[in-house]
Amino acid sequence: MIQNIIVFIIVALTLIYVGYSVFKSLKPKKSKHACGGCSGCGV
Secondary structure (H helix, E strand, C coil): CHHHHHHHHHHHHHHHHHHHHHHHHHCCCCCCCCCCCCCCCCC
């Protein structure tokens, strides 16, 4: 029974880490420019 709990915790931590990594990669990166890094204007 204890092995199942340990495996569940490891799988849960892995899924949380993967989800956080995907969220972080999809989130737009902060830029020093006012437009947020878009290339649609001549600023």
